Amino acid sequence: MSGPQVDYVEYVAGRLARLRRLAYLLCQDWHEADDLVQATLTRLYTYWPRAARMDNIDAYVRTILVRTFLGERRSAWSRRVLLPGTAQADGVAAGADPDAVLDVREALAAIPPRQRATLVLRFYCDLDVEQSATVLGCSAGTVKSQTSKGLAALRRMLEPAWGGGSDRG
Numbered sequence: 240m241s242g243p244q245v246d247y248v249e250y251v252a253g254r255l256a257r258l259r260r261l262a263y264l265l266c267q268d269w270h271e272a273d274d275l276v277q278a279t280l281t282r283l284y285t286y287w288p289r290a291a292r293m294d295n296i297d298a299y300v301r302t303i304l305v306r307t308f309l310g311e312r313r314s315a316w317s318r319r320v321l322l323p324g325t326a327q328a329d330g331v332a333a334g335a336d337p338d339a340v341l342d343v344r345e346a347l348a349a350i351p352p353r354q355r356a357t358l359v360l361r362f363y364c365d366l367d368v369e370q371s372a373t374v375l376g377c378s379a380g381t382v383k384s385q386t387s388k389g390l391a392a393l394r395r396m397l398e399p400a401w402g403g404g405s406d407r408g
Contacts, residue, residue, distance in 0.1 A: 247287045250296065251280055258304060264359045265308045267348035275311070279304040301364065302374045305356050309375075312352040346396035354389030361386055 258279065262272035282303050283290060290299050347355055353375075360371040361382070371382045 246291055264363055265356060275308055278307050305374050309352055309356060346393050350389050350392045354385050357382055357385040358389045
C-alpha cells in the first residue's frame with residue numbers, strides 16, 4: 240500500500256468503534272449500523288485525498304455518516320424493507336440501570352430520524368448548535384427546534400404509565 244492508503248487504513252482503524260457506536264445510536268440496529276459505517280467509509284475512501292488535508296477529518300466523516308443515514312431514511316427502500324436483526328448488547332456504563340438504558344434506546348428509535356440525528360449530535364457527540372447545523376446542512380434555528388421537539392417526544396415516551404407524577408407524597 241502507498242502512503243495515502245496507509246493513512247486511510249490507520250485513520251479508519253482508530254475511529255471504527257466510535258463510528259459504529261454513532262451509527263448504532265442513529266439507526267438502533269447493529270447490522271444497519273455496520274452497513275451505514277461501510278457506506279460512510281466507502282465514500283470517505285473516494286474523497287480521502289481531499290479529506291486528509293482537512294483540519295478536522297472527524298467532523299467531515301461524522302457529516303458523511305449522518306447525511307447518509309438521513310438520505311437512507313428518505314428513500315422508499317428503507318420504508319419498505321425491514322430486516323429483523325438480533326440486537327447485540329452495547330456496553331452500558333457501570334452503575335447504569337439496564338432497563339432505563341433499554342427504555343431510552345427504544346424511545347430514541349421511535350422518534351423521527353432528523354430529530355434522532357439532532358439529539359445524537361447534540362448530546363452524544365457534544366456538538367453545539369452551529370456545529371450540528373453544519374453536519375445536518377440546515378439552520379441553527381432548525382437544530383434548536385428539532386432538539387426541542389425530540390426532547391419533548393423522549394420525555395413523553397419515557398413518562399411512567401401512571402402519568403409522570405410521583406405517587407410518593
